[in-house]
Amino acid sequence: MPVTEDQLAEIEAQRAETAPTRRVVARGMEERLYTLHPVLDHGFVRVIDYMGDDAAICQAARVSYGRGTKAVSNDEGLIRYLMRHWHSTPFEMCEVKFHIKLPVFVARQWIRHRTANVNEYSARYSILDREFYIPAPDALAAQSTVNHQGRGEVLEGEEAARVLEILKADSARSYDNYEAMLSQDGQKGLARELARMNLPANIYTQWYWKCDLHNLFHFLRLRADSHAQYEIRVYAQTMCEIVADWVPLAFKAFEDYRMGGVTLSAPAMDCVRRMLKGETVTQENSGMSKGEWREFEAAIRSN
Numbered sequence: 001m002p003v004t005e006d007q008l009a010e011i012e013a014q015r016a017e018t019a020p021t022r023r024v025v026a027r028g029m030e031e032r033l034y035t036l037h038p039v040l041d042h043g044f045v046r047v048i049d050y051m052g053d054d055a056a057i058c059q060a061a062r063v064s065y066g067r068g069t070k071a072v073s074n075d076e077g078l079i080r081y082l083m084r085h086w087h088s089t090p091f092e093m094c095e096v097k098f099h100i101k102l103p104v105f106v107a108r109q110w111i112r113h114r115t116a117n118v119n120e121y122s123a124r125y126s127i128l129d130r131e132f133y134i135p136a137p138d139a140l141a142a143q144s145t146v147n148h149q150g151r152g153e154v155l156e157g158e159e160a161a162r163v164l165e166i167l168k169a170d171s172a173r174s175y176d177n178y179e180a181m182l183s184q185d186g187q188k189g190l191a192r193e194l195a196r197m198n199l200p201a202n203i204y205t206q207w208y209w210k211c212d213l214h215n216l217f218h219f220l221r222l223r224a225d226s227h228a229q230y231e232i233r234v235y236a237q238t239m240c241e242i243v244a245d246w247v248p249l250a251f252k253a254f255e256d257y258r259m260g261g262v263t264l265s266a267p268a269m270d271c272v273r274r275m276l277k278g279e280t281v282t283q284e285n286s287g288m289s290k291g292e293w294r295e296f297e298a299a300i301r302s303n
Ligand SMILES: Cc1cc2nc3c(=O)[nH]c(=O)nc-3n(C[C@H](O)[C@H](O)[C@H](O)COP(=O)(O)OP(=O)(O)OC[C@H]3O[C@@H](n4cnc5c(N)ncnc54)[C@H](O)[C@@H]3O)c2cc1C
Pocket: 112, 113, 114, 115, 116, 215, 218, 222, 223, 227, 228, 229
């Protein structure tokens, strides 16, 4: 599935075509449309289609007859109010359809987000290409010593070289065997739907993925977050840049209230109030568990 010259020409041809429309057009998104945004070593994100813009969110919230836009400042205030108060359905009025190319192990995390519509490249029908994700040296890290679900220091020297060699050799060998099993040269040739089963999870797949803006924000909050695995995070970060161009007011509200905001529990709010009164509050007298306290401190302390 490497992107061929013909495919790049198809993208350019589609970008060159324009049509008059009465539909809403978001300038920033028009610039992004169809363009291939590279991610990881062979992956990408492309916008195939979209519906709505910032004004469409307000139009739905007001159930307007026309565009419904008052002033940009009114729209901004309304969008921020809707986001702050979890009034989510107006955000569902905007939709976006992406074409994503990603390693299978990233796709397994991604597909857990059930609120999208997905159509994946068929490896029953087609033969997969020899394309495997091999981490860049700075993404090749040791198991974290503090977080069971994470990575720590970057591997170096001989260990890094050995790991890279294993990844490359295993990928190449399994693909050689895939081809050997598929081959009809002097044999029947194994069905594609079976031959694929010994391919490793770092092989690339592709899909069309369509989602409304509310659920996309939910996906981005979880997957552009520092707790998400690096390999899915870089996709989410690329999508954040695209969404910021598409619906700048909604994206800013999302950054302020979701990405950069925190939810405080009732005991945490009680601690904040006691601190503001000058009381020394510690984990022991906070009413919070050690884990909760750690997260609370991380949220409110500046260093
Ligand atoms: C850092 C991180 C670590 C993770 N680790 C693991 C792990 O170790 N093991 C694992 O299995 N998963 C893991 N996950 C996946 C996680 O548990 C969720 O499955 C995933 O993030 C999708 O979230 P979601 O269900 O909220 O999203 P979506 O499926 O997009 O759903 C969005 C929202 O719609 C509603 N919804 C959708 N479908 C239903 C339904 N059928 N019933 C009720 N409500 C529904 C829910 O409110 C949901 O929050 C991890 C996720 C992250 C971000």
